[in-house]
Amino acid sequence: MTKMTKVAVAALLGLAVVSTTASADVNKGKKIYMKKMKSKCGFSGAKFATKHTQGEWEKIKGAGKFAEEAAKICPGLKLKDKYINDVYDFAHEYASDSGNVPSC
Template sequence: MSKLLKIALASALVLGVASTTASADAVKGQKLFIKKFKDACGFNGAKFAAKHSQAEWEAINSNGKFKEELMKICPKVQEGDIKDAWLPHIYDFSHEYANDSGNVPSC
């Protein structure tokens, strides 16, 4: 019985770690914005995220227009400069620090 319990516990741990790494991360989005887009945008991530409310960011993302909105807010950013793998993280950052969230990023 203890062997079965150990296997179940180990599989639960692996599943928990795998699902955590697969999800987007606001901190990673903040780092990506600073590294890849801050200079091209001409302002920091706090000003970028504050361009919309959380509901507006959700609507933009659910309509599949997040990349276009990023290029609209930062006209110097070209579509080729944005990797699709970055978008969930930058979206989470934008949503987390939106103008109605009450959160202020450190960038």
């Protein structure tokens, strides 16, 4: 292998690792719901996620109103910005039209 090919492969591998760790995580969102949101909401994560379809969750997140919608569903909830992407991934994964059911 040439030196240039080795550098290109290393850069591609590095980029793959960085992009994976920077993305949100469904399981992390589930844990955040269980620890930070369930007591405020008073119901399971499955009930929270099924309040909307996947398309509706996408529109809400795209409009930048995910935290507001979560507060409407769970009165008194103030979702920190650092949790929004993970909780969104959780809600999107287990939305009413997804066919998936979380274990929380």
